[in-house]
Amino acid sequence: DAGVIQSPRHEVTEMGQEVTLRCKPISGHDYLFWYRQTMMRGLELLIYFNNNVPIDDSGMPEDRFSAKMPNASFSTLKIQPSEPRDSAVYFCASSKSREYEQYFGPGTRLTVT
Amino acid sequence: KQEVTQIPAALSVPEGENLVLNCSFTDSAIYNLQWFRQDPGKGLTSLLLIQSSQREQTSGRLNASLDKSSGRSTLYIAASQPGDSATYLCAADNFNKFYFGSGTKLNVKP
Numbered sequence: 398d399a400g401v402i403q404s405p406r407h408e409v410t411e412m413g414q415e416v417t418l419r420c421k422p423i424s425g426h427d428y429l430f431w432y433r434q435t436m437m438r439g440l441e442l443l444i445y446f447n448n449n450v451p452i453d454d455s456g457m458p459e460d461r462f463s464a465k466m467p468n469a470s471f472s473t474l475k476i477q478p479s480e481p482r483d484s485a486v487y488f489c490a491s492s493k494s495r496e497y498e499q500y501f502g503p504g505t506r507l508t509v510t
Numbered sequence: 511k512q513e514v515t516q517i518p519a520a521l522s523v524p525e526g527e528n529l530v531l532n533c534s535f536t537d538s539a540i541y542n543l544q545w546f547r548q549d550p551g552k553g554l555t556s557l558l559l560i561q562s563s564q565r566e567q568t569s570g571r572l573n574a575s576l577d578k579s580s581g582r583s584t585l586y587i588a589a590s591q592p593g594d595s596a597t598y599l600c601a602a603d604n605f606n607k608f609y610f611g612s613g614t615k616l617n618v619k620p
Binding site: 430441445495 | 541546554555559599607609610613
């Protein structure tokens with residue numbers, strides 16, 4: 398298996414622009430997680446899905462953030478409008494179930510100027 | 511709210527030494543606890559996952575223990591190697607909530 402795939406790997410955008418991050422989980426995994434990592438706040442869970450249904454989105458910082466999972470093989474995290482404080486590395490992870498390990502993608506490094 | 515703490519924040523040891531990394535959590539009602547390693551500029555790699563009903567898990571030179579009553583987990587690395595240098599994070603699964611520690615940055619000197 399190719400593992401969790403994220404795109405783009407790097408994104409540089411100007412404040413106010415819309416940003417869309419993409420994730421393809423490992424086939425057969427029922428759980429998908431979106432995380433954000435910064436030096437100041439460490440690793441934070443933003444939202445996670447089970448069988449394409451959002452279970453907990455309490456980590457989504459503001460209404461500017463939204464996430465979707467239209468099918469079992471694809472998810473997006475959208476920021477609109479983006480702000481400089483959104484600059485971070487965004488990770489997507491997936492797992493078979495709660496009893497199994499989470500597998501992380503390589504991350505998307507987002508820079509908002 | 512669950513708080514996960516990892517001490518020390520950084521650790522430097524000579525090659526070959528056995529070492530222990532610590533993870534403490536404030537809410538013992540966890541579903542499981544997972545240990546990860548993160549190399550610079552990379553994503554996280556899962557090392558070990560301990561279910562709440564388990565006391566420990568082993569994989570090669572790694573052994574992770576879990577003591578829910580005291581709110582502690584430890585990751586034991588035997589015969590450390592320079593390739594073990596990375597940041598190690600623990601994460602608690604609190605039944606619909608996941609909390610990560612800030613990590614211990616390990617440097618194993620040749």
